[in-house]
Amino acid sequence: MKSIFFLQDSSIFRKIMAAFLAALLPLMAFTWMMNEQGADHIRSEISDSILNTTRFYLDSLDQEADRISRYLPNYVMDRDLMEVAATGEQMNSYERSYKILDIQHRLDLMKNSSPFIREAKAYIPLIERTVLSNSFETRLNTEEYEAMQSDKKLYTEPFIYWKDRLFITMQYPASKKDPLYVVGVELSTGKMKETLAQIGNNRGGQSVLFNLERGWEIDSGSDLELHELMKQLAFEKQAGKVDEGYDTIHYKNKRYLTVFKYSSLWNSYMVTSIPEEMILGSLEVYKALFWWACALAVFIFLFFTYFLIRLIYRPLIKLVRSFRRMQQNELEPILIDRRKDEFGYLYQAFNDTVKSLKTLIEENYEQQIRNQRSELKRLQSQINPHFLYNCFFVLCRLIKSDNQREKAYQFCLYIGQYFQFITRHHDDDIPLEMELEHSRTYVEMQSICYGDRIEVLFEVETQSIEVPRLILQPIIENAYKYALGNMIGTGELWVHSKLRNDAYYIYIEDNGEFITDDEIEALDKRLHYSTNLMEETTGMLNVHRRIRLRYGEEYGITVSRSELGGLQAIIKLSLS
The missing domain is CATH 3.30.565.10 (Histidine kinase-like ATPase, C-terminal domain)
Structure with missing residues (x-):
């Protein structure tokens, strides 16, 4: 209210500029608000889309892992495997070789049943051999065999992570400390990285599967600093007991749209970070156009101010100063430099008035x-x-x-x-x-x-x-x-x-x-x-x-x- 009263007593130039700004600034503010709201809406829509993509791929991994875990007992209870593991060297070579070929055939069927299986194995300590889907002449790796036993994994998850390799295993007998044999499936981390890469790598992003309790992780990218920020975000969401959603990570003066999803089967968070400039590229163009429009508005404002000063303000000030000199009894005529416009008429009228006043005085x-x-x-x-x-x-x-x-x-x-x-x-x-x-x-x-x-x-x-x-x-x-x-x-x-x-x-x-x-x-x-x-x-x-x-x-x-x-x-x- 005070500013309105102030404008009432101010010069015409200020009033015109105030009116111009009063019309221009709300328009610019409205445009900026629309741009920001549009950006927020598109950011939310894209975040939901990426989150849905993450859900899809994580559900695919869950389904594959669950399917492998459910079918694994069928291979553990294989009769040929039981006989070879129980009799060992007592069985003649021909019969043992025949049975091992049958075991390899079934392991190969298991391996080919899923693209996420890198290798299917059977660890038989009695004959000190590890039967692979395509090889028998492998000696038993004692360290690996001990790592594959049931007491090495959590009750809540079926996975064993050993030396950057991921396994799903089952032993027979299940409750015995020294089992007759162990059947294991080594998951393909390469294939999992390819799956993770399909979420965000094509947009310059990075996806990571974090198992925060066991400390293992599978990363589709190579940026270690961004990896640590994503891991920190996963810890924050785990502490807050938040299963899914999206957030923003600031890294190297850039904003990264980050979505996360928790899998109870894997006991892990899948986190994907994508640069906002890659997914909001069109909005950035509009934002740049908005700032160019602001710059153009400033130029128009300065251009308008220049011509307002030159065509209206200066002639008006010249006339006002002449009237002030007249109040101080300095009856000096105005030099007429304008002929046909309104100020030319006012100048001529002022000079006529000065001439008349001089005569009267x-x-x-x-x-x-x-x-x-x-x-x-x-x-x-x-x-x-x-x-x-x-x-x-x-x-x-x-x-x-x-x-x-x-x-x-x-x-x-x-x-x-x-x-x-x-x-x-x-x-x-x-x-x-x-x-x-x-x-x-x-x-x-x-x-x-x-x-x-x-x-x-x-x-x-x-x-x-x-x-x-x-x-x-x-x-x-x-x-x-x-x-x-x-x-x-x-x-x-x-x-x-x-x-x-x-x-x-x-x-x-x-x-x-x-x-x-x-x-x-x-x-x-x-x-x-x-x-x-x-x-x-x-x-x-x-x-x-x-x-x-x-x-x-x-x-x-x-x-x-x-x-x-x-x-x-x-x-x-x-x-x-």
């Missing part, structure tokens, strides 16, 4: 200059007659007094400096130092007029800036006229300045007794809304409006109650 600026000069002339016209009358009246009084001639002389100088500033300086802006000097001249003239009745403290520090003409002296004049001139007691006037937050403040404070808090609040409101007043402006309102015309709406005059008890007027000027 120039006209408005000229009107403001005219208004400012008109306000200043109006103020000068209001000041001159009234103040001139007062000055001449004071000057006449000083001349009549014999002991005030020096003061009259000084007063004449002040009058000359005052009216020289008023009449000769026609510039709209003057240095602050000149404005302060004019205000001091006015204060000195009023000090001569009022004498010791008004105490003045003038503590204004000058700055190297230019200000509109006549912004301080009219405020001081208001203090004399409305607050200090009619006081019975001693009047106080304090003019001082401060620098704060890149602004210059001049404070004019008095201890007048006649203004109330309501009147101060009403005056402050008149100053605040002075730009909306259509009435004629004089004195403080005149100064306030001219300062705003010069510096902006956040500058001008504010009023409040002074610490001296009267009115405090604050003039806020910009240092820039």
Whole structure:
């Protein structure tokens, strides 16, 4: 949810890219999911197929071994074999040879009854001979004969594994420790390896028959490391008592699909491992095609991003930056490098707007200059007659007094400096130092007029800036006229300045007794809304409006109650 709100405030470029990815990524994810699910399904189907093949071949081995075990007693109870084994050398040579040929014939029939029988034998210790299906002149191998006896095999399985050879044997008598003879069938491990190889070798795999209790095994392959991993898997499944199923073996950075099946007759696990790449080759092709499709999607995304940036994002950013410059009063037209598309139209419309704004601003600026000069002339016209009358009246009084001639002389100088500033300086802006000097001249003239009745403290520090003409002296004049001139007691006037937050403040404070808090609040409101007043402006309102015309709406005059008890007027000027 937060990301959605974030996109709402982000750029159009991000929104378009987010929409493109929102459409592309689910499609790629769905394709990948289908590929993986298809691979899992085919892997499961192939695993079941291989497991069924393993079942078939293991069942074939079980059937052959069971058939041999069931028919073996028929050969053990052969009368000719019993007579030869019991009489031995007592039988004449002709008769013994005849009977042995019959025994060989029956052993040969047994050998040829199954492709898994390598040789059929009869071990006869009395004559120290081993009768084979095709030979009699073989001496009895005592070690082999002892290995073939019943006490050498488990009760649960009919097999004897001796020197990498596999036998099914039966002795007579069955319970006697030293039997008269032993009939044995040697199974063909080569044929069994061929059978195992038919399961998985044609796919690059390997099949092994593991008898984990007796420690013998028949392997169709030659990879010993893979053989050990398969054996480890068989031990794990035996410990878990799992008879059949399939699993995965990781070997040499490859995945091997491994199926296993337990045979209770052989007391063994048949395990087959086949590389997945051999059985899932088509899926690997599809997976490779999927990744190529992903790469193509990334290329399309980059291609789309490139043209989106070039055809939409950059022109849009160019237009946005131009609007931002316009907000900062930099009215610069856009270079039109596009003619017929929508951005070309927007650029032309923007340039037309800039041209119109420049014209309006120039006209408005000229009107403001005219208004400012008109306000200043109006103020000068209001000041001159009234103040001139007062000055001449004071000057006449000083001349009549014999002991005030020096003061009259000084007063004449002040009058000359005052009216020289008023009449000769026609510039709209003057240095602050000149404005302060004019205000001091006015204060000195009023000090001569009022004498010791008004105490003045003038503590204004000058700055190297230019200000509109006549912004301080009219405020001081208001203090004399409305607050200090009619006081019975001693009047106080304090003019001082401060620098704060890149602004210059001049404070004019008095201890007048006649203004109330309501009147101060009403005056402050008149100053605040002075730009909306259509009435004629004089004195403080005149100064306030001219300062705003010069510096902006956040500058001008504010009023409040002074610490001296009267009115405090604050003039806020910009240092820039």
